[in-house]
Amino acid sequence: MRFAGFRAADTIRSRTILLLLGIAVLVTAVNVSIILSRAPPREAPLQTFEIARLLRGQPIAKENSNVNTVANVATPKFQARTRMDQLVQIALARDLSASIEDVRFEGMAQLPNHLSFLPAETERALRLYGPQKFEVAVPHGFKAAVMLPSGRWHVVWREDRDEVADWRTAVILRFIISMALMLPIGWLFARWLTEPIQAFGAAAERLGRERRVEQIDVRGPAEIRYAAHALNDMQARIRGYVLERTSVVGAIAHDLRTPLSRLKFRLALASDELRSMADNEIDEMEQMITAALEFAEAEARPQVREHLDLALLVEGVVDDLADCGEPVLLTRCDNATVIGDPLLLKRMLRNLINNAITYGRQSLVSMARRGSCAIITVDDDGPGLKPGDIARAFEPFYRAEGSRNRETGGMGLGLAIVKAAVMLHGGEVDLGNRAGGGLRATVRLPIEPA
């Protein structure tokens, strides 16, 4: 593989592995922190004999029992509600040597899942060990009471603390925290991963649109660098093909000029009538050669990029043509500065206006600023174009049917030059028939923010 030669560490693959490792470390760290910070301070389960001691006002060995006592109260309102409660009540009565009516117990109405084994187990203990021996552990909150000889009651209780719920809250909290931590990290990472891809894509897109000789930056992960290299190579090849094609056009045109020069000198000796007729023919040929060379130049020339006032450029071209007596009118001209090649832009505009004058009686030019675009329109009042011709109008050497006559002449390069010039400036150009008849050429050029 070619990119084996690059810095081997920086590939999309290694970046992805790095991401996965990073996430694994982060998640594990969060989990470990939950376990470490939440050492389970479980309340000790209380055996019935311990509860009995508490009911008698005696101390028990366990420290974190969280039990409250109150002596000398009226008959409590709670009752055993479940079979489990009854079993505890039986054991308590036994341990207190009291009658079952004088003992009250109420545990949880609905045991949590992790304690659901308790009733069955206690039942089994009762069955196996008998009422004198069986023991019950109460791990949760409860209320227990015994009647004193005075007829008042002694009550012992502890609040029900749902430890699992506490645990769950803690886990959810940590999860949210870890998410909050991970989000910016992930975002940064994703950017790190996708930015070179995006930059590459944008560069490739620009390349296609503007036909500009611009090397794509070779940076980012190895795969991207590889693709950028390949694209740069391809671009150079395409450039070579284009140059080859256009230089052939240019060379032919160029070589025609020397014989034309000779012809002009030979004609110097001819009669005035013959010379003026032949001169016209030579001029026509010369116009075609110029068009071919301009086309070759627009395709091949290294780009000049300067800040220029587009409004004055449009005005200047229109004024020049108007000064020569051409029927061209500027209807609107907003202020706009663009970066570009003034010669190419002038040539582009002149070609559009000349087309309009050739096919219509007059040409209306406008330049409007819309957002980050300058929109130049060139309208004529001629017959317009068929849709098929519009689609092909920008192809080099293509001429609409019916224009292959001497009156309109040309080589079919005018619009190809327009297209090449507009593309070089990162703009767009299209043709369309106007509602009221005639053709409209629209050029969009990106403008320099003021």
Place this chain on the structure above:
Amino acid sequence: MDETIRILIVDDDPSLRRLIRDFLTGHGYHTFEADGGQSMRGILDRERIDVVVLDVMMPGEDGLTLARSLAGLPNLGIIMVSALGSETDRIIGLEVGADDYLPKPVSPRELLARIRAVLRRQKAQDTHSSQATLFQFDDWKFDTMRRVLRDPADIIVSLSEGEFSLLQVFVERPQRVLTRDQLLEYSRGTDSDAFDRAIDTQVSRLRRKLSSRSADELIHTVRSEGYMFMPSVQRR
């Protein structure tokens, strides 16, 4: 020394060389031919030459290189002839020191006119530093060779041909009242074909374009006399 004008034609195409030679001889010039750099230098060493007509595209040493080597010589006019004929090409030709530039196909009468113009300029040696092609006024920069005008913010301001010629007349004669007739005469002198509109229209258009990018009034109207270009101009 005889007063015949002596012209050296440097071109690698023998038949075109011959044709130009015959044509110029027919118009009373004394002509020499060279097919490249070497024979050109040989003739220049031996003969007194007034004007060199130099083809740009030649095998071996091209016309641009030759023109550069000749540019320092006194009393020698250089006319470049190029089959490329683009604007960039013209600028390069003038930059290497050619006095004039002609695109092919060359028309005989055009060549004759250019030769005469170059000779005229040679004779008027004082030519108020017509060499200067870079002018500066009020932070504006005006390059008459490249035909580029830049405003104080360095943005290119395009002018029509007529306005361009007018501005050139103004910057070459700043702070002087120029009448309409003078403006017309001077600006027609430069090679502008398109100058049909009334001079006042041209001036007001030029003034509007300049004032849209400058605080000061650059072209002042002198009532019933003409116009004056206000700022002082530095030549380079």
